[in-house]
Every structure is written in C-alpha cells, then in structure tokens.
Amino acid sequence: MGDHNANVRPSNSKSSGATNPYSIDLDNFTKRLKLLYSHWSEHNSDLWGASDALAVATPPPSEDLRYLKSSALNIWLVGYEFPETIMVFMKKQVHFLCSQKKASLLDVVKKSAKDSVGVEVVMHVKAKSDDGSGLMDNIFRAVHAQSNSNGHDTPVIGHIAKESPEGKLLEIWDGKLKNANCELSDVTNGFSELFAVKDNIELTNVRKAAFLTSSVMKQFVVPKLEKVIDEEKKVSHSSLMDDTEKAILEPARIKVKLKAENIDICYPPIFQSGGEFDLKPSAASNDENLYYDSTSVIVCAIGSRYNSYCSNVARTFLIDANSMQSKAYEVLLKAQEAAIVH
Known part of the structure; x- marks a missing residue:
C-alpha cells in the first residue's frame, strides 16, 4: 500500500454478507x-x-x-x-x-x-x-x-x-x-x-497488483515496443504512456480477470529513450518520439494498484547493444539476482 502511500481510492473489501458497499470489515x-x-x-x-x-x-x-x-x-x-x-x-x-x-x-x-x-x-x-x-x-x-x-x-x-x-x-x-x-x-x-508486515488480505492484494503489472508489461508493453521498432514507426513517449495506462485500467483488454473498479495506476507509465533519462519515480514521459537506433536504450517503468496496494516494475531495453553495454547489463543483472537471493 502506497505507503503505503497518490490519492488512495477506497478499498472495496466488505464484511461477509454485507450489502452496504461502504460497510467496514x-x-x-x-x-x-x-x-x-x-x-x-x-x-x-x-x-x-x-x-x-x-x-x-x-x-x-x-x-x-x-x-x-x-x-x-x-x-x-x-x-x-x-x-x-x-x-x-x-x-x-x-x-x-x-x-x-x-x-x-x-x-x-x-x-x-x-x-x-x-x-x-x-x-x-x-x-x-x-x-x-x-x-x-x-x-x-x-x-x-x-x-x-x-x-x-x-x-x-x-x-x-x-x-x-x-x-x-x-x-x-x-x-x-x-x-x-x-x-x-x-x-x-x-x-x-x-x-x-502484510497480513493475508494485504498479500493477496499485492499479488493481484503484481500479476496485473507483470501482465501489462509482458502482454502489452513488450509486444507494442517490438512492433514499433520492427515497423520503424514514429510513436511518442507520451502516447505510449497513454496506451499503457489504458491497459492497466482496463485489464480485460489483455484478458486479465481482475475487477476494473478495484484497479488504479501507481503513477503515469514512464517511457524514456534518446539518451536523456530521469530515474526518479516522479519522471514523466515527454512528447519526443521513441528513439530506437542501434545501441540506443529504452527505459520503461509501470505500476498498478489493486485495492490501493502497489506493484511496480521497470525494464531496460537495449537495441543492438555493443559489448560494453552488454557487459554492464550482465553486471547489473547479477547484482539484482544477488540482492533478491539475500
């Protein structure tokens, strides 16, 4: 929970058998x-x-x-x-x-x-x-x-x-x-x-948020970027942001069975490329077109909330990476894996 902390929407959890949508558990x-x-x-x-x-x-x-x-x-x-x-x-x-x-x-x-x-x-x-x-x-x-x-x-x-x-x-x-x-x-x-420390109810909300975030990245963002690059289309970072936000808020579009009324974004999806990167969570997707020439880098970060509990993921895409970029990526990947293990 967005600790949490974004304007937190009301949770939709109800007491057993409750008919009042605003009843307290x-x-x-x-x-x-x-x-x-x-x-x-x-x-x-x-x-x-x-x-x-x-x-x-x-x-x-x-x-x-x-x-x-x-x-x-x-x-x-x-x-x-x-x-x-x-x-x-x-x-x-x-x-x-x-x-x-x-x-x-x-x-x-x-x-x-x-x-x-x-x-x-x-x-x-x-x-x-x-x-x-x-x-x-x-x-x-x-x-x-x-x-x-x-x-x-x-x-x-x-x-x-x-x-x-x-x-x-x-x-x-x-x-x-x-x-x-x-x-x-x-x-x-x-x-x-x-x-x-999260209880079982909270862990379920976090898992559902994580499932949605992961699904949007795998089933929408990655195929979208691949298509733009393969077809050499001109698409702005801000338009990618808008399309990705819709995919989060309307999970049925990517065949994710979660109630849309329980879902929100953590922040507007962030797409950056062209050598200028802001790695703060408050970064914004600008109106420049996605840059995907050889050895360029694309950074994408998305986050979704389920019943106000958050999940975030960020990915770096290397386009025809040179040896230095590949080695740097391998080092960072090993560091991440070590952090996860420990």
Missing part, C-alpha cells in the same frame, strides 16, 4: 486496531517518539496521485479513505472529528474497539457551517486530562511531520496542535514499521 478493524496498540506500546520509545497520543489528519480529496501515511492508515484500519477527518488515538480513547456522514459510517466500530482493546470511541461531529475549532479544543482537553491522570505535565502528541496541512480544517488543526501546550514528536517511522 469489523474483523479486520479489530485485528488491526489491536496491532496498532500493541506496536505502539512495545516500540513507544524507539519508533513512536515516546508519544502519549497519536494525531492523524487526512486532507481533502485530490485528483493528484500521492502517497500519504494518513490515507494509508485509513485504508489499513477501516478499509476506506476518510478525507477531512481527524483521528486521535489515546490509551483509553479514540477520538474522531468528521462530518455526520463519516461519523455514521464509523459508528459501527465503537463496540469492537471497546471489546477488543478496551478503548472508547468518541465522535466529534462537525456541522458544515462549523470550522471545527471548538470540537478540536474538546479533543485537546481530553489529551491533557489523560496526561494529568498519568502524572505528566506536558503530553507528547505523535504526528506525521512531513504531511503539510491542506484545507481550512487541517490548517486550523495544525495551528492548534502547535499551540496546545504539548510536545510534538514525529511518528512516521512507527507507521512505516506497522505497515511493513
């Missing part, structure tokens, strides 16, 4: 809430910044492809991304600040949280006309009350430091967070470690 929620609390307790000093509370705020929806740990936590814990929602985990309570609609969806987790971890779920429902400021004050009062009961003068609140606030709600929250008479600690490493 309570078994999954219970298992992962337990994992969160046990990991937080066990690694509090080394990974969770010695935090007394964890504050996670998800931004408004965006069409931009992005990977945020706040969104990844939503997907991991409750199966969906909840935009403009604030979650604060405490030792005996979990606070949600969100709209009425989101609160109604989240209401079902109250009993599971209480029964499994012994924490009370507290909902702070924000009206459309409300900026949420008063509700935030209530949350900070609860944080200070817990801290005082534990004999601490200043609570430590863990947050995801690199995620800048987006939208009015998160900007207000960020301002209050920085002026709440609390210490702030970055808990990014805690979430990274928590998400690193």
Whole structure:
C-alpha cells in the first residue's frame, strides 16, 4: 500500500454478507486496531517518539496521485479513505472529528474497539457551517486530562511531520496542535514499521497488483515496443504512456480477470529513450518520439494498484547493444539476482 502511500481510492473489501458497499470489515478493524496498540506500546520509545497520543489528519480529496501515511492508515484500519477527518488515538480513547456522514459510517466500530482493546470511541461531529475549532479544543482537553491522570505535565502528541496541512480544517488543526501546550514528536517511522508486515488480505492484494503489472508489461508493453521498432514507426513517449495506462485500467483488454473498479495506476507509465533519462519515480514521459537506433536504450517503468496496494516494475531495453553495454547489463543483472537471493 502506497505507503503505503497518490490519492488512495477506497478499498472495496466488505464484511461477509454485507450489502452496504461502504460497510467496514469489523474483523479486520479489530485485528488491526489491536496491532496498532500493541506496536505502539512495545516500540513507544524507539519508533513512536515516546508519544502519549497519536494525531492523524487526512486532507481533502485530490485528483493528484500521492502517497500519504494518513490515507494509508485509513485504508489499513477501516478499509476506506476518510478525507477531512481527524483521528486521535489515546490509551483509553479514540477520538474522531468528521462530518455526520463519516461519523455514521464509523459508528459501527465503537463496540469492537471497546471489546477488543478496551478503548472508547468518541465522535466529534462537525456541522458544515462549523470550522471545527471548538470540537478540536474538546479533543485537546481530553489529551491533557489523560496526561494529568498519568502524572505528566506536558503530553507528547505523535504526528506525521512531513504531511503539510491542506484545507481550512487541517490548517486550523495544525495551528492548534502547535499551540496546545504539548510536545510534538514525529511518528512516521512507527507507521512505516506497522505497515511493513502484510497480513493475508494485504498479500493477496499485492499479488493481484503484481500479476496485473507483470501482465501489462509482458502482454502489452513488450509486444507494442517490438512492433514499433520492427515497423520503424514514429510513436511518442507520451502516447505510449497513454496506451499503457489504458491497459492497466482496463485489464480485460489483455484478458486479465481482475475487477476494473478495484484497479488504479501507481503513477503515469514512464517511457524514456534518446539518451536523456530521469530515474526518479516522479519522471514523466515527454512528447519526443521513441528513439530506437542501434545501441540506443529504452527505459520503461509501470505500476498498478489493486485495492490501493502497489506493484511496480521497470525494464531496460537495449537495441543492438555493443559489448560494453552488454557487459554492464550482465553486471547489473547479477547484482539484482544477488540482492533478491539475500
């Protein structure tokens, strides 16, 4: 999971027998809430910044492809991304600040949280006309009350430091967070470690994403490039990008039996040639034509997501490689194989 992190689409996983497409899988929620609390307790000093509370705020929806740990936590814990929602985990309570609609969806987790971890779920429902400021004050009062009961003068609140606030709600929250008479600690490493070990559901999603990515590369990209080169066609990198993106999003085109509604791209497919290469994940396919003269190099990278879990593959194609290129490729291939083995 695009740790994850791209605008993460809602997962389509459902509880057994559920008819509501937005129902939360309570078994999954219970298992992962337990994992969160046990990991937080066990690694509090080394990974969770010695935090007394964890504050996670998800931004408004965006069409931009992005990977945020706040969104990844939503997907991991409750199966969906909840935009403009604030979650604060405490030792005996979990606070949600969100709209009425989101609160109604989240209401079902109250009993599971209480029964499994012994924490009370507290909902702070924000009206459309409300900026949420008063509700935030209530949350900070609860944080200070817990801290005082534990004999601490200043609570430590863990947050995801690199995620800048987006939208009015998160900007207000960020301002209050920085002026709440609390210490702030970055808990990014805690979430990274928590998400690193995948359960069977997650592994299935990763495998399906990998199957799709591999299938698109083998059944679409490679034959497409071979045809362009054999027939000496003039095709731009950007047009190859567009065609490959369609192949990912419409798997039936390459006879891959995966539900299209569960699929997204990790990033726009990247095609590069002509001696100018950008090896960053943020690279873009330009409008120049594919260059495939003798001893030229073509680099292609594609990535697909299944239920928000990612798989990526990159390939280098050598056109009539000279001896130096071939030797360099062999060395790199051996290095990769050694890395995989170890």
